[in-house]
Amino acid sequence: MADVRLTDIRKRFGSLEIIKGVDLSITTGEFVVFVGPSGCGKSTLLRMIAGLEDISSGELTIGGTVMNDVDPSKRGIAMVFQSYALYPHMTVRENMGFALKFAGMAKEEIERRVNDAARILELGPLMERKPKALSGGQRQRVAIGRAIVRNPDVFLFDEPLSNLDAELRVHMRVEIAKLHKALKSTIIYVTHDQVEAMTLADKIVVLRAGIVEQVGAPLDLYDDPNNTFVAGFIGSPRMNFLNARVISSEAGYITVALASQPDVKLSLSAQSSAAKPGDEVSLGVRPEHFRPAGQGDADLVLDVDVAEHLGNTSYVYANVSPDERIIVEHEGFRSADSRDRLTVGVSAGSSFLFDSAGVRIR
Amino acid sequence: MNASRLFGTALQYAFLGLAAFLSIFPFFWMLISASNTSIDIIGGKTSFGDAFATNVTNFFTQVDVPLVFWNSTKVAVLATVLTIVVSSLAGYGFEMFKSKARERVYSLVLLTLMIPFGALMIPLFMMMAKTGLINTHIAIMLPTIASAFIIFYFRQSTKAFPTELRDAAKVDGLKEWQIFFYIYMPVMRSTYAAAFVIVFMTNWNNYLWPLIVLQSNETKTITLVVSSLASAYYPDYGVVMIGTILATLPTLFVFFVMQRQFVQGMLGSVK
Numbered sequence: 001m002a003d004v005r006l007t008d009i010r011k012r013f014g015s016l017e018i019i020k021g022v023d024l025s026i027t028t029g030e031f032v033v034f035v036g037p038s039g040c041g042k043s044t045l046l047r048m049i050a051g052l053e054d055i056s057s058g059e060l061t062i063g064g065t066v067m068n069d070v071d072p073s074k075r076g077i078a079m080v081f082q083s084y085a086l087y088p089h090m091t092v093r094e095n096m097g098f099a100l101k102f103a104g105m106a107k108e109e110i111e112r113r114v115n116d117a118a119r120i121l122e123l124g125p126l127m128e129r130k131p132k133a134l135s136g137g138q139r140q141r142v143a144i145g146r147a148i149v150r151n152p153d154v155f156l157f158d159e160p161l162s163n164l165d166a167e168l169r170v171h172m173r174v175e176i177a178k179l180h181k182a183l184k185s186t187i188i189y190v191t192h193d194q195v196e197a198m199t200l201a202d203k204i205v206v207l208r209a210g211i212v213e214q215v216g217a218p219l220d221l222y223d224d225p226n227n228t229f230v231a232g233f234i235g236s237p238r239m240n241f242l243n244a245r246v247i248s249s250e251a252g253y254i255t256v257a258l259a260s261q262p263d264v265k266l267s268l269s270a271q272s273s274a275a276k277p278g279d280e281v282s283l284g285v286r287p288e289h290f291r292p293a294g295q296g297d298a299d300l301v302l303d304v305d306v307a308e309h310l311g312n313t314s315y316v317y318a319n320v321s322p323d324e325r326i327i328v329e330h331e332g333f334r335s336a337d338s339r340d341r342l343t344v345g346v347s348a349g350s351s352f353l354f355d356s357a358g359v360r361i362r
Numbered sequence: 363m364n365a366s367r368l369f370g371t372a373l374q375y376a377f378l379g380l381a382a383f384l385s386i387f388p389f390f391w392m393l394i395s396a397s398n399t400s401i402d403i404i405g406g407k408t409s410f411g412d413a414f415a416t417n418v419t420n421f422f423t424q425v426d427v428p429l430v431f432w433n434s435t436k437v438a439v440l441a442t443v444l445t446i447v448v449s450s451l452a453g454y455g456f457e458m459f460k461s462k463a464r465e466r467v468y469s470l471v472l473l474t475l476m477i478p479f480g481a482l483m484i485p486l487f488m489m490m491a492k493t494g495l496i497n498t499h500i501a502i503m504l505p506t507i508a509s510a511f512i513i514f515y516f517r518q519s520t521k522a523f524p525t526e527l528r529d530a531a532k533v534d535g536l537k538e539w540q541i542f543f544y545i546y547m548p549v550m551r552s553t554y555a556a557a558f559v560i561v562f563m564t565n566w567n568n569y570l571w572p573l574i575v576l577q578s579n580e581t582k583t584i585t586l587v588v589s590s591l592a593s594a595y596y597p598d599y600g601v602v603m604i605g606t607i608l609a610t611l612p613t614l615f616v617f618f619v620m621q622r623q624f625v626q627g628m629l630g631s632v633k
Contacts, residue, residue, distance in 0.1 A: 052532060073533060089549060102536065
């Protein structure tokens with residue numbers, strides 16, 4: 001096990017900069033998840049840590065040693081790929097032991113490590129099969145087993161569950177969490193699925209266009225996002241952003257009125273100097289934070305467009321105005337139909353304020 | 363089944379029957395001719411005769427069969443193995459390594475497909491003459507080793523090779539050449555099998571270039587020997603057909619042994 005430190009890491013393809021100066025510190029045993037939309041650079045960053053992509057500038061250290069130009073096999077890492085990347089001409093046993101055999105390890109030691117990993121991952125009956133005779137979940141377990149036998153300092157996972165169906169994904173997610181608990185190893189995990197990020201991570205790194213937008217514990221990002229991007233990305237369904245205007249700004253409170261329904265006014269706790277009356281802002285409200293009418297600080301009238309009934313709850317897609325559509329999580333709204341009118345309560349305490357550039361006003 | 367559909371099916375079978383006849387008849391004719399005398403063959407006889415044993419005896423009397431077959435096998439197998447190793451390395455390299463010059467160089471390689479062999483014969487002969495390789499088997503093999511078509515074939519097939527396998531192998535500590543030999547070659551074995559069949563047949567049947575560079579009887583291959591029998595002043599067509607049958611057997615054998623992998627390779631190795 002080892003810590004990983006990235007200092008001003010950059011990646012350029014010609015004149016195009018993909019990773020734009022990432023600083024990150026990952027402590028020993030931590031489960032860190034890189035999350036972000038497609039093309040944000042999260043996989044590139046992971047591949048740079050693995051040594052599969054060159055680092056254009058900056059410094060990468062693993063366990064205190066600079067690894068910029070070190071061969072991938074000498075970095076003390078093991079990687080699990082999205083498509084499993086099992087060697088199709090080898091059996092499960094051969095796949096798992098290949099790297100060790102190649103490194104010249106004694107046959108008995110290889111056998112011991114492979115058998116240990118097979119026991120942990122319950123791969124016993126599959127050991128003599130070729131990858132094509134395995135299901136997706138079994139292949140992924142073999143890929144994890146291949147990483148485990150190397151006893152690496154750092155595990156790297158590149159969207160390992162993306163190719164699995166929904167049920168298996170949930171199962172494997174729990175397996176990976178159990179594995180981390182058992183091995184107590186440092187894990188860097190890439191995903192675009194924020195549910196995976198929230199459930200697995202000790203620390204989430206939210207990336208956008210090669211820049212780290214925010215780093216923090218899952219619930220910290222959920223409760224205290226820095227900007228509209230992080231606020232929108234963390235949480236499902238995503239946070240609603242309502243256009244609003246600042247009415248007053250004094251005594252540690254900023255009062256805003258919605259642009260579409262000026263009667264709806266909320267006073268949020270924030271530094272008064274951060275906004276002045278007349279400023280255009282966004283009011284962020286998560287779908288699950290709407291209250292029944294009369295139970296919030298203000299009531300919002302909505303025209304229901306579509307309602308999705310999931311059984312335990314319903315997601316109501318509704319219009320605040322013809323141009324503003326929001327999602328409301330509404331328990332006990334089973335009979336809702338389109339064109340119904342719905343009134344919901346909004347609380348200042350569970351709402352967020354962002355300036356016109358999308359930066360949080362605290 | 364309505365009338366138009368019946369007519370369509372009948373037309374399909376008629377076309378397939380004609381294609382089958384055109385493919386099989388030369389073999390059938392070859393077998394019939396091998397069992398007849400030259401006079402019967404010229405007379406247009408289309409049934410089996412009783413001269414097969416005589417023709418075989420005459421062929422083995424006139425031709426040093428072990429030497430000729432050894433020459434052909436040596437040239438075909440060596441040239442095929444070298445062509446496949448060199449061309450697959452090139453195809454792998456063209457697909458895996460990105461550089462600004464890559465597509466330009468690749469275009470140049472493909473451009474060589476447009477140059478007819480007739481235009482290369484004299485320069486190649488001069489090169490062989492200057493290097494003292496005339497009348498050697500190396501002279502036959504050298505020009506065939508870097509095959510633009512096989513390079514193209516391997517590059518196209520390599521597009522289906524998962525790059526994550528290469529990444530996984532790098533993490534496992536393999537160097538590029540080890541990835542090629544330990545991972546790429548076994549994974550792409552159907553592609554190799556298909557290439558082997560194509561290249562082996564081309565080399566075994568190679569006629570024009572060996573005719574130019576091989577001058578002594580000790581170095582000649584089966585195609586040259588059969589051809590020389592056919593171009594004699596009084597050719598014995600029965601004997602020629604025995605030679606043709608023997609010359610066909612190795613390619614048939616290779617094709618039938620590798621038929622499954624050949625079809626897989628043509629469809630794509632990686633599933």
